[in-house]
Amino acid sequence: xxxxxxxxxxxWQMAGYTPGEQPRGHQSFVKLNTNENPYPPPKVVLDAIANxxxxxxxxxxxxxxxxxxxxxxxxxxxxxxQVLVGNGSDDLLTxxxxxxxxxxxxxxxxDPTYTLYPALATLQGxxxxxxxxxxxxxxxxxxxxxxxxxxxxxxxxxAPTGHVVSLDLVARLCRLTSGVVVLDEAYGDFATDxxxxxxxxxxxxxxxxxxxxxxxxxxxxxxxxxxxxxxxFQMHKVRDSYNVDRLAQAAAVAALNHLDAYRPIIDxxxxxxxxxILALRxxxxxxxxxxxxxxxxxxxxxxxxxxxxxxxxxKEGILVRYFGSDPRLSDKLRITIGTPEQMxxxxxxxxxxxxxxx
Ligand SMILES: *Cc1c(COP(=O)(O)O)cnc(C)c1O
Numbered sequence: 001x002x003x004x005x006x007x008x009x010x011x012w013q014m015a016g017y018t019p020g021e022q023p024r025g026h027q028s029f030v031k032l033n034t035n036e037n038p039y040p041p042p043k044v045v046l047d048a049i050a051n052x053x054x055x056x057x058x059x060x061x062x063x064x065x066x067x068x069x070x071x072x073x074x075x076x077x078x079x080x081x082q083v084l085v086g087n088g089s090d091d092l093l094t095x096x097x098x099x100x101x102x103x104x105x106x107x108x109x110x111d112p113t114y115t116l117y118p119a120l121a122t123l124q125g126x127x128x129x130x131x132x133x134x135x136x137x138x139x140x141x142x143x144x145x146x147x148x149x150x151x152x153x154x155x156x157x158x159a160p161t162g163h164v165v166s167l168d169l170v171a172r173l174c175r176l177t178s179g180v181v182v183l184d185e186a187y188g189d190f191a192t193d194x195x196x197x198x199x200x201x202x203x204x205x206x207x208x209x210x211x212x213x214x215x216x217x218x219x220x221x222x223x224x225x226x227x228x229x230x231x232x233f234q235m236h237k238v239r240d241s242y243n244v245d246r247l248a249q250a251a252a253v254a255a256l257n258h259l260d261a262y263r264p265i266i267d268x269x270x271x272x273x274x275x276x277i278l279a280l281r282x283x284x285x286x287x288x289x290x291x292x293x294x295x296x297x298x299x300x301x302x303x304x305x306x307x308x309x310x311x312x313x314x315k316e317g318i319l320v321r322y323f324g325s326d327p328r329l330s331d332k333l334r335i336t337i338g339t340p341e342q343m344x345x346x347x348x349x350x351x352x353x354x355x356x357x358x
Contacts, residue, residue, distance in 0.1 A: 010122050017119035020321050030342045033319040035159070035187075035294050037216040037269070038338040041251070042261035045217070048254030052247050061246040064236060068249050071256035072224055076196065081229040084236065085252070087243045089186060089210040089223030093120055093153075096206065096225075098238040100151050100180055101126040108149035110140055112326055114159050114184065137288075139165040145176045152177055155184040157191050160323060160334040162290025164191055167198065174202040182206045187292035189214030189266050190273075203228050213293055214266055215255050222252045269293050273337045279347055280335075283354060294336045296329075304353070306331045316349040 004012055020034035040046070065085035073080040086092035093116065101107060103125035109117050111130025121128035131143040137158075144152050152173065157164050174181050181204055183195045188209060195207050206227040212218035222244065225235070244252075255262075277287045277295055284300030299309050310322040310333065320336075323329040335346065 010125055014119070014122045017116055021319060023319070028317065030318045030338065030345050032294075032336040032338055032342065032346065033321040033334075034218075035213055035292070035336045036218045037213060037265065037293070038336075038342060039216055039265045039268070041216040041255070042258060042265075044258050044261060045251055045254045048250045049220075049247050052250035057246060059246075060242050061244060061249055063242055064239075065244045065249050065252075068222075068224075068244070068252045068256070071253045072226075075256040075259055076226070078199065078226055079229065082199075082226055082232055084225035084227065084232050084239070085244050085249075086208075086223035086225060087240075087248070088212065088221040089184070089208045089225075090116060091221075091240075091243060092208045092223045092225045093117070093182075093184075095235050095238050096151065096180075096182060096208075097121065097124045097126065099235050102150075106147055106149040107151045107153065108144050108147040109153040109155075110144065110158070110165075112160065112323075112328055113153075113155050114186075115323075117153050137161065137163040137165070139169040139173065141169055141173045141176065144173060148178070150179045151182060152179055153182040153184060155186065156195065157187040157290070157292040159187070159292065160294070160321070160329065160332075161288055161296050162187075162292040162294055163288060164193075164291045167193065167195060170195060171198055171201065174198065174205050177204070180204050180206060182208060184208050186210045187213055187294075189262070190270055190293050191291035199226055203231075206231070211252060211255055215262060216265065217251055217255065220248045220251045222248050268339075269337050272340055272343060275340075276335070276337060276343050276347075279343075280350070283347075283350055294334055296332050296334050298332050300354070302354075306333060309333055309353070312353055313346075313349055316352070318346055318349050 068085045069080040069083040072083045097120050101124050106127045106129050107121050108129040110133050118128035129147045131140045134140050185194055185207055188194045198205055209224045211222040280287045280297050286298040288296050299306050306322055307324050313320055321334040
């Protein structure tokens with residue numbers, strides 16, 4: 001037998017999920033391509049990680065991340081047994097697929113959205129169904145229900161568009177679908193509202209959050225899932241036994257105990273986002289309103305394609321994200337909101353390229 005025959009067909013045939021580039025020596029780039037936070041974590045969080053570095057690292061971590069679940073309980077007003085902790089929220093998505101999707105069953109999501117959703121479906125042998133957003137980006141409730149999917153995922157705010165759907169429509173979807181609804185709030189802290197009020201109303205709703213974006217801890221890998229207790233009990237069975245390490249648990253407890261330390265960071269990013277949207281529009285980009293820490297910008301009519309903008313900005317030391325394989329996005333750049341200094345460098349580079357155009 002050959003490697004091709006050993007490897008599962010679904011794995012052999014798939015391209016594999018491609019995350020944004022993490023270049024070696026990335027310090028020399030203005031890195032606006034993976035929606036990381038431009039600010040370092042608060043000192044209390046860094047201190048908590050440092051304090052955890054001792055001889056006890058020889059011991060396994062608490063398997064269910066109990067201290068994190070208790071901290072999340074205090075931070076968000078839920079019961080600790082309603083919280084499931086993941087090695088990033090990508091890990092929670094994997095657990096959701098493993099818990100609910102038999103091979104051949106469907107997972108549906110409004111599209112375009114986070115491209116990990118179909119990639120995980122391939123691995124699980126599930127069928128991924130993208131349903132186009134309605135006009136103005138509203139949630140295609142009826143279309144999603146019609147897929148008869150076992151799991152429906154909505155990113156709110158959505159990636160890569162940054163827009164949000166109305167929570168009334170999410171509630172309507174929870175009522176009408178016979179499956180599980182996952183509200184992916186990876187960018188929820190940058191938005192004006194969140195799905196918390198729905199959590200106690202619907203037995204089929206899961207909210208997932210991450211410390212990677214608003215909480216400045218993408219390097220730590222920690223995600224939080226919120227759901228009814230009985231559902232969390234089932235999902236614990238598919239979790240890797242020790243899926244969150246000691247350092248990550250310590251960081252998460254400190255972060256959740258000091259949400260107030262994040263307020264100035266989140267406010268600064270939101271403020272900068274609004275400035276950047278206006279500045280890019282003045283330069284001929286079409287920019288969607290965004291409630292996340294990034295914007296999706298259609299490049300100006302001119303001699304450069306989306307891909308050329310990507311390449312030329314890179315030559316200027318600025319990394320942005322480009323989704324060229326999706327024709328609906330091939331004239332667009334997704335730009336993470338950084339510090340005011342970083343955004344000034346972006347806008348200077350844009351100005352330079354635009355002048356070069358004439
Ligand atoms: C970044 C992102 C995630 C994953 O976050 P991690 O916790 O770092 O795994 C999940 N969903 C969406 C929509 C994201 O953009």
